[in-house]
Amino acid sequence: MRSRVGAGGVLLQIAFRNLFASRAKTLIVGGIILFGALLVVVGSSLVDTVDRGMRGSIQGSLAGQLQVYSARSKDDLALYGGMMGESQLEPIEDFASLKRVLESVPNVKSVVPMGIDQAMVATGNEFDVALEKLRADVRRRLGGDRGAETAARYDSHKAHVRRMTALLDQELDQARAIVDDGLIRERAREIEDRKHAVSEVFWAGFDADPLGRLEFLENRIAPQSLSGGFTFIRYAGTDLDAYRGAFDRMRIVEGTAVPTGQRGILIGKLYAEDWLKLKTARRLDKIRDARVLNRKRIATDEELQRWVKENQMQTRDILLQLDPVQARVATERLREALARSAHPPTERLREALGREPASTSDPDQELRALLVELFSTDDANFDERYAIFYRELAPLLQLYMVRVGDTVTIKAPAHSGYMNSVNVKVYGFVEFRGLEKSALAGIMSLMDILSWRDLYGYLTVEKAAELRAIKQSAGARDVSRENAEAELFGAASSAPAVAPETPRASRIEVPALVGAAQRKSDASLFSRVHTQAEIDGGVALNAAVTLRDPSRLRESAREIRAALAAARMDMKVVDWQQASGMVGQFISLARVVLYTAVFIIFAVALVIINNAMVMATLQRVKEIGTIRAIGAQKRFVLGMLLLETSAVGLAFGALGALLGAGVVWLLRVRGGIPATNDQLYFFYSGPSLVPTLGATSLAISLGIVIVVSVLSGLYPALIATRVTPLEAMQSDD
Amino acid sequence: MAAIVTVEDVSKIYKLGKTEVHALRGVTLEVHRGEFLAIAGPSGSGKTTLLNLVGCVDTPTGGRVLMEGKDTKALSERELTDLRLHRIGFIFQTFNLVQVLSVFQNVEFPLLLQGGTSRGERRARVSALLEAVGLGEHLRHRPSELSGGQRQRVAVARALVTRPALVLADEPTANLDSQTGETIIDLMRDMNRKDGTTFIFSTHDPKVMAHATALVRIADGRVTSREVASEAAAAGTR
Numbered sequence: 001m002r003s004r005v006g007a008g009g010v011l012l013q014i015a016f017r018n019l020f021a022s023r024a025k026t027l028i029v030g031g032i033i034l035f036g037a038l039l040v041v042v043g044s045s046l047v048d049t050v051d052r053g054m055r056g057s058i059q060g061s062l063a064g065q066l067q068v069y070s071a072r073s074k075d076d077l078a079l080y081g082g083m084m085g086e087s088q089l090e091p092i093e094d095f096a097s098l099k100r101v102l103e104s105v106p107n108v109k110s111v112v113p114m115g116i117d118q119a120m121v122a123t124g125n126e127f128d129v130a131l132e133k134l135r136a137d138v139r140r141r142l143g144g145d146r147g148a149e150t151a152a153r154y155d156s157h158k159a160h161v162r163r164m165t166a167l168l169d170q171e172l173d174q175a176r177a178i179v180d181d182g183l184i185r186e187r188a189r190e191i192e193d194r195k196h197a198v199s200e201v202f203w204a205g206f207d208a209d210p211l212g213r214l215e216f217l218e219n220r221i222a223p224q225s226l227s228g229g230f231t232f233i234r235y236a237g238t239d240l241d242a243y244r245g246a247f248d249r250m251r252i253v254e255g256t257a258v259p260t261g262q263r264g265i266l267i268g269k270l271y272a273e274d275w276l277k278l279k280t281a282r283r284l285d286k287i288r289d290a291r292v293l294n295r296k297r298i299a300t301d302e303e304l305q306r307w308v309k310e311n312q313m314q315t316r317d318i319l320l321q322l323d324p325v326q327a328r329v330a331t332e333r334l335r336e337a338l339a340r341s342a343h344p345p346t347e348r349l350r351e352a353l354g355r356e357p358a359s360t361s362d363p364d365q366e367l368r369a370l371l372v373e374l375f376s377t378d379d380a381n382f383d384e385r386y387a388i389f390y391r392e393l394a395p396l397l398q399l400y401m402v403r404v405g406d407t408v409t410i411k412a413p414a415h416s417g418y419m420n421s422v423n424v425k426v427y428g429f430v431e432f433r434g435l436e437k438s439a440l441a442g443i444m445s446l447m448d449i450l451s452w453r454d455l456y457g458y459l460t461v462e463k464a465a466e467l468r469a470i471k472q473s474a475g476a477r478d479v480s481r482e483n484a485e486a487e488l489f490g491a492a493s494s495a496p497a498v499a500p501e502t503p504r505a506s507r508i509e510v511p512a513l514v515g516a517a518q519r520k521s522d523a524s525l526f527s528r529v530h531t532q533a534e535i536d537g538g539v540a541l542n543a544a545v546t547l548r549d550p551s552r553l554r555e556s557a558r559e560i561r562a563a564l565a566a567a568r569m570d571m572k573v574v575d576w577q578q579a580s581g582m583v584g585q586f587i588s589l590a591r592v593v594l595y596t597a598v599f600i601i602f603a604v605a606l607v608i609i610n611n612a613m614v615m616a617t618l619q620r621v622k623e624i625g626t627i628r629a630i631g632a633q634k635r636f637v638l639g640m641l642l643l644e645t646s647a648v649g650l651a652f653g654a655l656g657a658l659l660g661a662g663v664v665w666l667l668r669v670r671g672g673i674p675a676t677n678d679q680l681y682f683f684y685s686g687p688s689l690v691p692t693l694g695a696t697s698l699a700i701s702l703g704i705v706i707v708v709s710v711l712s713g714l715y716p717a718l719i720a721t722r723v724t725p726l727e728a729m730q731s732d733d
Numbered sequence: 734m735a736a737i738v739t740v741e742d743v744s745k746i747y748k749l750g751k752t753e754v755h756a757l758r759g760v761t762l763e764v765h766r767g768e769f770l771a772i773a774g775p776s777g778s779g780k781t782t783l784l785n786l787v788g789c790v791d792t793p794t795g796g797r798v799l800m801e802g803k804d805t806k807a808l809s810e811r812e813l814t815d816l817r818l819h820r821i822g823f824i825f826q827t828f829n830l831v832q833v834l835s836v837f838q839n840v841e842f843p844l845l846l847q848g849g850t851s852r853g854e855r856r857a858r859v860s861a862l863l864e865a866v867g868l869g870e871h872l873r874h875r876p877s878e879l880s881g882g883q884r885q886r887v888a889v890a891r892a893l894v895t896r897p898a899l900v901l902a903d904e905p906t907a908n909l910d911s912q913t914g915e916t917i918i919d920l921m922r923d924m925n926r927k928d929g930t931t932f933i934f935s936t937h938d939p940k941v942m943a944h945a946t947a948l949v950r951i952a953d954g955r956v957t958s959r960e961v962a963s964e965a966a967a968a969g970t971r
Contacts, residue, residue: 010838010845017833626829629790630891631818631846633811725790725817728829729781729903 011636015643022616029612029645030652032605033705037656038663039601040701043594045664045691051587052692053685055576057434058583060249062236062444063576064112064544065553066560068092068102071570077542078581079116080441081234086118089541092571096536098543101567107556109548110246113540115237115452119412120230121402126320127225130164131218133157138210160323161217162203167319167364168225169194193220231275233410235265235445237452239535246546249435250446255404255428261529263448265410265424267402269431271443276401280318280375281394283307284386291382293676298379311375315368318397326396327367333392334370341384402426407526410447412455422454425526434685437678441583450530453538542579586683602704606712613645613716624720625727634721641717642710649709657702664693736799737899737931738764738787743796744954745782756782758954759796764933766898769925771945772935779954780935781903787933788821788901789813801898818846822892824902824921824934828884830876830891836863837872840890847895862890866920882913886920893924900924902934906941918944 019026059065062079069077075087092098095113102111137154172194196202197217206213240258244250258264273282287307290296298304322330374393377385402408404426411421424447435442547556557573564571577584617624624637667673672688675681683689740762747754757779764770764787772780785791786798789805792813798805800816808816817823822843830839840859844850850858863869866886876884885905892900902921906914918934918941925932934941942948950958 007845007848010834010842013838014831014833021833622827622829623831626823626825627831627842628814629788629817629823629829630843631814631895633814636846726785728823728825729785729790 007636011640011643015640015647018620019644019648025612025616026648029609030648030655032608033649033652033709034656034659036598036601036605036708037653037701037705038660040598040704041657041660041693041698042663042691043598044697044701045660045693046689047587047590047594048694048697049689049691050590050683050685053434053689054583054587054683057249057432057685058441058580059546059550059576060247061432061435061441062114062247062544063579064110064246064546065550065576066545066547066557067542067574067576067579068098068545068560068564068571069542069574071572073572076581077572077574077579079542079579080581080583086116091115091539091541092543093539095538095540095543096533097567098540098569098571099536101563101569102543102545102560105556105559105563107547107549107552107559109546110242112242112246112544112546113239113449113536114544115449115456115539115541116235117237117412117452117456117541118232118234119410119455121233122230122409122411126317127161127164127168127222128218130157130161130320130323131214131222134161135214138214142210156323156325158203158206159325162198163324163327163364164225164320165194165197165217165221167316168221169198171316172224190220190224194224197221230411233267233271233275233445234443235410235447235452237447237449237456239449240264240266240446243446246544249433251431251433252428253431255426258427258448259529261531261535263424263451263526263528263530264427265408265445265447265451266428266430267426268443268445269429270436270439271445272400272402272429274439274443278317278321278397278399278401280311280314281389281397281399283311284389287377287382288386291379293674298377298382308375308377311377312372315371315375318371318393319364319368321397322367327364330393330396331367331370334367334374334388337388337392338370338373341381341388404428410451410455420455420457422451423525424448424451435682436686437675438682439678441580441682449535449538449540456539590683598704602708606708609645609709609712610715613641613713614719617641617716617720620720621723621727622730624723625725625729628723629725629728637720637723638717641720642713645713645717646706646710649706649713653702653705653709656705657698660701661693661698664691667691735766736763737766737801738762738933739797739799739802740764740783740787741797741799743783743786743793743798745779745786745791746794755954757786757793760951760954760956761796762949762956762959764899764931766931767925767929768931768933769922769944769946770931770933770949771942771947772933772949772951773937773942774935774951775937778951780937780951782954783951784901784903784933784935787899788823789816818843819895820898822895822897822900822930824885824888824892824900824905826904826907828876828881828888828908830884830887832876834875835872836868836874836876836879836887839876839887840894843891843895858894859890862894863887865924866890880913881909882917885909885913885917889917889920889924893928893930896928897930899931899933902932904935904937906936906938911938911940914938914941915944 067077067079070090070092072090073088075089077089078087081087092113099111099113102108134154134157137150137157140150141154172191193216197220202213241260244257252266253269255266258266267276273285277285287298287304290301290304291298296304298308319327374385374388406426407423408426409421409423411419413419430446432442432444545560547553549556553575557575560573564573577587627637628634668690672690673684674688675684675686680689681687740760743757743760744755745757747756760779760783762783772783774780782791786793786805787800789798789800789808790813792798792806801820803816805813805816823829831842834842837859840863841855844855844858860869860872863872866889868883868886868890871879871883876887879887885908888905892902900921905921906917909917921932921934922944924930934945936942946961948958948960949956950960
């Protein structure tokens, strides 16, 4: 026994002293292993952290752990949209019964109905908004309100509309210069209308006939304004209370939650920033982000230069928003702020300001010049101008086209092609923690599921009743989906349609009926509180399932499938990663990239180490031969060489892992890796990636390193065992 | 005196590519216990091959080599290795010490491979041997810090530390100046006398041969003479 220990001891000594004797080789081999271990530890820590972060963001914002949807669907569920737009899902006809089945599985915590779709939001145009305000004043005056405040507001709004009309006229006159005569003749009536609307006569007679004049402005002038229109919105119709209970990542950044059971929408903050914010302000934000986060410079970046130019050119949106009183305030504030500026205004501005007002017909000339100057930003004055904009000008402006408390009109095409629309009240703006800047995943808005059903074209309980009433009065027959064809084409011989066993949702397919339903006052619809039965009892496209114990995901999926099969429900059950489509793939992709890199590095390491060890073995043939001649068995030689490589592997692998842990620690101390663009922000699930070190990833990386070093040492060690004692007899030359 | 090694009509053919090299062509030889035998002959005469066969490092193509009565051809690679470890000591032309081990550790190494000795016993044996070869002061030195003669003394100590029956030395003095060579041969002869260890060494230096108690001349793979000449013995005691 002592002998074994003794032999082991000398083995160790020879091995270590050899390593020390051939320092260069040991350092090269060790260096490669060290680098590999470092990469594995840091890389897997980063990927694990990204994985955990994205898992949290995705599971906690929309996906839950599992998603259930109809197996008859044409497409796979893609919560964040697929390559070809929204996936076509067959509706779940009766969510309530699905919920009952799913909730029977013990590990299911909550089941949230969803319908995800894209729709259009009418963002309105400034002209309509101003006219709406004026109309409200007119109505109040006609109602007998003679208060001084109302009068003042009425005058101000009237002046605003008049100013907007003048601005519009100017703008379109300029546009006329570049179009041909034929078009001008065609547009003759439009021009005539505009000239009428800016005339002194028109406004002098306004007080006498406010409603008539408003009608003229609304029908003839407002349409000529090019701004406004629609933007696309991506939303999930859902049981908002159940949603809030199940998903922890949603945060209301402004406004309040939609009251329990009521209709309403929570608009995605990112969506609002991108699509609903005043373009000028949005561009300023983007320039600032680019400068601060990406360290871009206006002087060197073409995109930033374009944004600066666009801000200089497009002052109209701001001018249109300001009524005469606000315009005066803005002019004063800007004049003062720019005069105090550390970066003196340009020649151009001084010229513009120095000139006497050319005519009273253009009171905006000075404000326009001030705005152009404000937006003439370079790297030196940007921060100051940005501050001036938000401090002086922004309070006078409506920065977002939609505000909390507004009612927005959302339109979506039904499958038959015509538009459905609903009006919903905006209760607030929401953000999804970790997805704040993800254009793909973070632009989601949340709407009550009843409005979604209206929009998507499925009956809600109340609407069905309403429609029945209307149809009865109109003498319309009830046509179900199943026998619609027969009804339409009068195929008398066709087999009678078999009534489905479960009540199937029917789409509202006739615009007139929709209109009739729509005319019901929004106010009563908004204040109505729906019961949970109404919310659950209807159509959904998919159901998000959260689990009590998320680690038992596979098992729970199996249980859910079994429960659904037992209930004869033909549903697909997918996990969050499958459900999140492309977004979910990102994590897998990152992992594949890391593993590929690690694999390549270790493959290269294997070759290099193997080579180095073979060379080293060949150099030591004489020593090995001597040891063999003296009486060492082959296994002693094998053990000696394997010990050498695995000692190097272990020592440098451990050192590399330790260094990797150090790098991770350093990253944490430094506050993580900052996300310098929106893609990274999404990837990191926040403004920075703060990596954490998992014990398992550390153990795995050490395991890999040791396996690789033993593998790479195996071949040279086998070569060494083939060295015969005869080699010892050879003379040196 | 009983034969410690018997070589019976041994031939050895090496293949070098397509040509066959007849290193030994029917050698018969008996080596007796306690002999201090020199094998002499010009380069390429087959001295080293004969030593390798006797030393169980190689096996013959034809004939048999009996090491203490055991046919080396009948033994497995592992058994041959064990035989070398326990019964044979080697001294090499180029000393062949393990560079990374100290003088002490080099000598201790075969004992460690053997096992069965305590730490204290090993220390005592190694120290005594190194003292005997005149390196008592150099236990901690590395081979690279020693002269050629000193290194060969270490090798002698290493060859003897296991108390082998037979020590083989292939041209032990070839890489040493003649004076140093002679002291090494003297040292070996001392050990031979003291413990009765059989020594077989090859050489082509007449001065070295003179120390042998027996001289085998070999040429072209054949033994040309075996002199247990009294003059050889006399020369050895001179």
